[in-house]
Amino acid sequence: MPPTSDGRTGTDGAARFFASSRVVIVAGKGGVGKTTVTAALALAAARVGLAPLVVELEGKSGLASMFGVDDLDYAEAELAAADPEAGTGAVQARTLTPDEALIEYLNDNGLKRLSKRLVSSGVVDMVSTAVPGLRDIIVLGKVKQIEQTMRKGDGDDAPDVVIIDAPAAGHAITFLRSAHGLVDAVRVGPIRAQALDVQAMLTDATRVQVVLVTLPEETPVNELVETAYSLEDEVGVSLGPVVVNGLYPEIDGLDVDPKAAAKAAGTRLRAGEATALADAATFRLHRTALQREQVERLAERLPLHPIRLPFLFDAELDPEGLSILADAVLDGLADLPQVEP
Amino acid sequence: MNDADPAPDAADARPAEDPAAVVRPADGRPEPAADLAGLVDGAEIVICCGSGGVGKTTTAAVLALQAARDGRRAVVVTIDPARRLADALGLEGIGNTPARIDGAWDGELSAVMLDTKSTFDEVVLRYAGDDEQAQRILGNRFYRNISGALSGTQEYMAMEKLYELQADESFDLVVVDTPPTRHALDFLDAPRNLTRFLDHRLYRVLTAPNRGVMKAVNKAALTFVRSVSKIVGAEVFDDAIAFFQAFEGMEDGFRERARAVLQLLDDPRTAFVLVASPRRDTVEEARFFAERLARADIPVAALVVNRVHPRFTDQLPEAARARADTLAGTDLGGLYRNLADFALIAAREEEHLSGLAEQVAPAPIARVPLLGSDVHDLDGLTEIATHLFP
Numbered sequence: 001m002p003p004t005s006d007g008r009t010g011t012d013g014a015a016r017f018f019a020s021s022r023v024v025i026v027a028g029k030g031g032v033g034k035t036t037v038t039a040a041l042a043l044a045a046a047r048v049g050l051a052p053l054v055v056e057l058e059g060k061s062g063l064a065s066m067f068g069v070d071d072l073d074y075a076e077a078e079l080a081a082a083d084p085e086a087g088t089g090a091v092q093a094r095t096l097t098p099d100e101a102l103i104e105y106l107n108d109n110g111l112k113r114l115s116k117r118l119v120s121s122g123v124v125d126m127v128s129t130a131v132p133g134l135r136d137i138i139v140l141g142k143v144k145q146i147e148q149t150m151r152k153g154d155g156d157d158a159p160d161v162v163i164i165d166a167p168a169a170g171h172a173i174t175f176l177r178s179a180h181g182l183v184d185a186v187r188v189g190p191i192r193a194q195a196l197d198v199q200a201m202l203t204d205a206t207r208v209q210v211v212l213v214t215l216p217e218e219t220p221v222n223e224l225v226e227t228a229y230s231l232e233d234e235v236g237v238s239l240g241p242v243v244v245n246g247l248y249p250e251i252d253g254l255d256v257d258p259k260a261a262a263k264a265a266g267t268r269l270r271a272g273e274a275t276a277l278a279d280a281a282t283f284r285l286h287r288t289a290l291q292r293e294q295v296e297r298l299a300e301r302l303p304l305h306p307i308r309l310p311f312l313f314d315a316e317l318d319p320e321g322l323s324i325l326a327d328a329v330l331d332g333l334a335d336l337p338q339v340e341p
Numbered sequence: 342m343n344d345a346d347p348a349p350d351a352a353d354a355r356p357a358e359d360p361a362a363v364v365r366p367a368d369g370r371p372e373p374a375a376d377l378a379g380l381v382d383g384a385e386i387v388i389c390c391g392s393g394g395v396g397k398t399t400t401a402a403v404l405a406l407q408a409a410r411d412g413r414r415a416v417v418v419t420i421d422p423a424r425r426l427a428d429a430l431g432l433e434g435i436g437n438t439p440a441r442i443d444g445a446w447d448g449e450l451s452a453v454m455l456d457t458k459s460t461f462d463e464v465v466l467r468y469a470g471d472d473e474q475a476q477r478i479l480g481n482r483f484y485r486n487i488s489g490a491l492s493g494t495q496e497y498m499a500m501e502k503l504y505e506l507q508a509d510e511s512f513d514l515v516v517v518d519t520p521p522t523r524h525a526l527d528f529l530d531a532p533r534n535l536t537r538f539l540d541h542r543l544y545r546v547l548t549a550p551n552r553g554v555m556k557a558v559n560k561a562a563l564t565f566v567r568s569v570s571k572i573v574g575a576e577v578f579d580d581a582i583a584f585f586q587a588f589e590g591m592e593d594g595f596r597e598r599a600r601a602v603l604q605l606l607d608d609p610r611t612a613f614v615l616v617a618s619p620r621r622d623t624v625e626e627a628r629f630f631a632e633r634l635a636r637a638d639i640p641v642a643a644l645v646v647n648r649v650h651p652r653f654t655d656q657l658p659e660a661a662r663a664r665a666d667t668l669a670g671t672d673l674g675g676l677y678r679n680l681a682d683f684a685l686i687a688a689r690e691e692e693h694l695s696g697l698a699e700q701v702a703p704a705p706i707a708r709v710p711l712l713g714s715d716v717h718d719l720d721g722l723t724e725i726a727t728h729l730f731p
């Protein structure tokens with residue numbers, strides 16, 4: 001494995017993580033930063049020399065701007081170029097919407113002549129209403145197709161790892177469970193075959209793992225734990241590390257009285273500054289303690305390796321911010337245990 | 342409107358009324374309430390919309406709670422399957438019918454957790470010509486599939502529930518939390534989508550065996566159907582056709598209800614509250630919602646911004662950062678670094694919010710600070726209320 005650009009050591013864990021499955025599905029409830037984590041994982045993969053492909057399932061998000069790329073109207077686009085000298089890989093991205101995937105599926109199944117009309121006339125809406133999970137299974141079928149080209153190692157175009165920005169939790173479970181439901185509901189035909197294939201892919205830890213994302217807060221942690229058990233029990237999918245997003249970086253000395261600190265530093269504070277400094281310090285200490293408590297609670301309730309991502313006070317997710325998060329991902333993966341619990 | 346007797350449980354919730362009765366003067370909306378307090382005291386329906394994870398459910402619960410405190414009889418509907426309202430109200434197992442929450446307030450507070458399937462069943466029972474038709478539909482496999490959590494169904498049933506509750510005379514105010522979809526305003530289109538579906542050529546084709554003439558006319562459409570059924574399995578279509586045949590005669594009821602629901606959304610006594618957090622992405626989504634509402638000529642009645650970082654200083658973030666750098670390595674440096682972090686995020690959040698505030702003007706804006714802990718009981722809701730109703 002080539003060294004990363006900043007000479008960081010300990011990328012073995014990251015290399016092991018990205019090599020452990022061809023597809024990584026990133027899931028979590030709305031507002032936890034799923035897309036951000038998807039982007040950070042992709043950049044981390046590129047830093048260990050891999051060529052990741054990011055797949056967006058709900059149309060475009062802010063992904064392009066995080067990489068500092070124009071918001072392209074892409075089917076497939078390069079978000080970051082490979083740098084052979086630095087040993088980093090290229091980051092590709094594509095969207096995968098049910099309608100497009102369905103047209104492609106119909107084309108592949110000998111309905112090319114009809115496919116566009118089927119969609120535009122509303123027949124497809126009708127059909128997917130009649131068969132719940134159909135859209136999901138078509139999308140997952142497409143993911144499976146991409147995954148298979150990787151398995152065969154077809155050409156140089158095949159990505160090393162596919163990272164999927166999944167629909168928001170709740171829906172993520174329905175999405176991943178669609179194969180089970182369809183196998184029960186549809187007894188013959190290509191869709192059943194497709195559902196069985198997808199089921200086989202999802203339950204194979206060498207092919208797919210799910211990375212769950214949460215915030216270090218009570219309700220999101222509860223929901224994450226619930227989702228984790230549902231995914232394992234109901235889908236049988238393998239769970240990778242869990243990402244805790246938005247942790248305030250800790251600062252030393254915040255419990256020191258500002259006036260005393262000023263005296264020690266040989267300087268004076270302006271009017272009101274002592275109060276501002278003290279209030280801000282108290283707030284951070286309080287939140288940090290709460291966050292730590294939630295991280296510990298999560299660890300107790302869910303035996304998954306944690307990756308901790310810092311809260312970015314800058315609040316603008318640009319390439320610089322993303323780079324900080326990718327570093328944190330690499331740090332978090334550095335001590336990934338050899339065998340997942 | 343179908344004039345068959347409504348099913349018993351539907352009748353309980355919805356006293357006999359004519360959809361025409363909800364036609365209210367469309368001659369301009371009243372002046373928007375100056376603040377949220379005025380809003381919860383005056384509106385009959387409050388719809389909370391915004392993207393996932395911004396605190397919509399909690400906001401909806403607090404608005405209903407405040408109305409109850411002001412002596413009104415309020416009911417809050419949540420559609421979120423994550424049971425967050427149950428968390429927020431410290432209640433477990435709220436169901437599809439209003440459950441009273443006891444507390445020290447003059448009015449009344451009830452909560453409903455929308456169960457899409459039960460609501461759909463009630464709708465079928467209401468519009469079915471007779472019990473046999475109802476049972477034929479309820480037992481159909483296609484129906485059992487679509488009545489679950491299918492896209493669009495949830496939104497439609499949310500509106501159905503809203504309609505049912507607003508017509509219920511035991512409530513003065515209905516507060517609705519909207520589904521956590523990416524396109525959170527899909528519910529605006531839900532009634533229309535259903536009507537469109539009923540008017541769809543394919544729908545008529547599928548019910549064609551009862552309408553001989555259609556059969557020949559829609560030969561091409563049938564070819565589509567046959568081709569697709571080869572892929573998904575013919576049995577799915579058999580179920581669908583049986584469903585639509587069983588559905589025959591109920592379309593008018595549905596269409597009429599869709600019209601009534603749309604009218605309700607457009608009624609001056611219905612207030613849309615936009616809920617956001619100050620992050621750039623959620624503000625962008627909120628702006629998208631505001632635009633979408635504006636296109637439908639629906640004003641934003643109020644903007645609630647949750648999770649706002651506190652502002653500790655009026656110093657520019659750069660100034661605090663410079664002090665932190667100069668003092669690096671000392672305790673005071675750490676204290677300044679921390680202050681600079683919060684000054685920076687406060688500035689960013691204001692930057693993100695200013696455009697949104699302008700867009701929804703003159704709607705009042707309420708800011709709820711990032712709280713010390715999660716909100717999962719009435720005390721937590723009460724704390725938020727102090728920020729929404731200062």
